Amino acid sequence: MKKFGLSVGASLLVVGAAACSQQTSTTSTAASDAPSCPxxxxxxxxxxxxxxxxxxxxxxxxxxxxxxxxxxxxxxxxxxxxxxxxxxxxxxxxxxxxxxxxxxxxxxxxxxxxxxxxxxxxxxxxxxxxxxxxxxxxxxxxxxxxxxxxxxxxxxxxxxxxxxxxxxxxxxxxxMRPYFAEIAEIKAGASGKTYGATESVFDYLAAACGLSDLTPQGYRNATANESDPAPGDIAAFNKDLTSKRMSVLIYNSQTEGAIPNQLVATANSASVPVVNVTETMPEGAKSFEQWQIAQLEQLSAALGLG
Ligand SMILES: [Zn+2]
CATH class of the missing domain: 3.40.50.1980 (Nitrogenase molybdenum iron protein domain)
Incomplete structure (x- = not known):
């Protein structure tokens, strides 16, 4: 009986979705207790x-x-x-x-x-x-x-x-309150903590969290211009991971490539925590703030801040 009721509900939902399907992609949703638009x-x-x-x-x-x-x-x-x-x-x-x-x-x-x-x-x-x-x-x-x-x-x-x-x-x-609270919490414990990044996507937030960027300048310039970093810059990056001069490696998992993947491998073998971040809001993320808070929590754990 329950199953039957469920399937009726489901087909009603499909009808409802088809009736208002002019939008190309995502549709806005508002909380059910929110006032309606005038x-x-x-x-x-x-x-x-x-x-x-x-x-x-x-x-x-x-x-x-x-x-x-x-x-x-x-x-x-x-x-x-x-x-x-x-x-x-x-x-x-x-x-x-x-x-x-x-x-x-x-x-x-x-x-x-x-x-x-x-x-x-x-x-x-x-x-x-x-x-x-x-x-x-x-x-x-x-x-x-x-x-x-x-x-x-x-x-x-x-x-x-x-x-x-x-x-x-x-x-x-x-x-957004928990997002700002998480940033403040990391900042309070981040003194002396550093990072390297495979790509510049997370840099503003890392700075807001009080982390120092140790990504070699030449590497950073090359990725910003979408060119290949010089071997010397890649070697310097690897060295700072192996020596644990970098507290964490920030990896843009949406931009794959041989060099970022190799840096992740170096971090893994040196037991430097890798924090995965994405360029766009990933599928499955409920909202901008949920996505960002999950990444900040990952960073906080990687820095040993709990
Ligand atoms: Zn980007």
């Missing part, structure tokens, strides 16, 4: 899911969010938008991009197809200069700056939902 939902397109999830939380039921790059779509640095992706930019009333050269394909799609639309660029609102490390969602300050700019823009587009957006922002800030 205006027509704003069509919003976001370039990458790191920001997409935050925008979904901030817009709630007042936004229909289409996110172009999800974790399975490949490397956002090199992404080529499809015709379907371009269409989501064309119909959007608001667009959110990272900027700083990270997702130029999104900015180009907007300029070519919907140049009048309101664009929130995380790089612009945080005054990040061209050429800076573009992994802005890993900076607690830039996340706050971008969050504020997104909420302001939502309120400009739908002033009648101003109170609703204020509530969504307060809920997001509440959800």
């Amino acid at each position: 205006v027509t939902a704003i069509p919003i397109t976001v370039s990458v899911n790191q920001w997409g999830n935050i925008v979904e939380q901030l817009a709630g039921q007042c936004g229909t969010v289409s996110t172009v790059v999800t974790s399975s779509s490949g490397d956002p640095h090199e992404y080529e938008p499809s015709t379907g992706d371009i269409a989501t930019f064309t119909k959007a009333k608001m667009v959110v991009v990272n900027g700083a050269g990270y997702d130029d394909w999104a900015t180009k799609a907007v300029q070519a197809n919907n140049s009048g639309v309101d664009v929130v660029s995380a790089a612009k609102v945080n005054n990040v200069p061209e050429g800076a490390n573009p992994h802005l969602w890993y900076s607690p300050d830039y996340v706050v700056g971008t969050t504020n700019a997104v909420t302001e823009q939502l309120k400009r587009l739908a002033p009648d939902a101003g109170g609703y957006f204020d509530q969504r922002q307060a809920a997001f800030q509440e959800a």
Whole structure:
């Protein structure tokens, strides 16, 4: 009997999903106890899911969010938008991009197809200069700056939902509390702790946690320019792992390659803990903050902070 009831429920769910399937990818969800949106939902397109999830939380039921790059779509640095992706930019009333050269394909799609639309660029609102490390969602300050700019823009587009957006922002800030608490806790215990990184993705957050970056400069420059590091830089990196001068190795598991894999092997044989981080929000992560908190907890454990 129970099984029968379940399958009826499941098919009803399928019907419900089919009835509202105009969105290309992720759909916003709001907590069941949240107030309902007083205006027509704003069509919003976001370039990458790191920001997409935050925008979904901030817009709630007042936004229909289409996110172009999800974790399975490949490397956002090199992404080529499809015709379907371009269409989501064309119909959007608001667009959110990272900027700083990270997702130029999104900015180009907007300029070519919907140049009048309101664009929130995380790089612009945080005054990040061209050429800076573009992994802005890993900076607690830039996340706050971008969050504020997104909420302001939502309120400009739908002033009648101003109170609703204020509530969504307060809920997001509440959800982010454990993230800031974890950063403060690591910072309190991180004095003298160091790291090397296979790629620059986590650098802003490592700095916020008070860790010193020992990644050889030449290695860092090479990966930022997507060229091969010089043998001397790789040797220096390996040496700092073998001697445990680096407390942890931070490994971007989304960017595989012979050199990063070899550094992980060196760390493993030297018993230097490896912290796995990802570029985009992985499949299975419930939210931006859950993803980030899980990585911070992994870092905290790797540093022996519990
Ligand atoms: Zn990257």
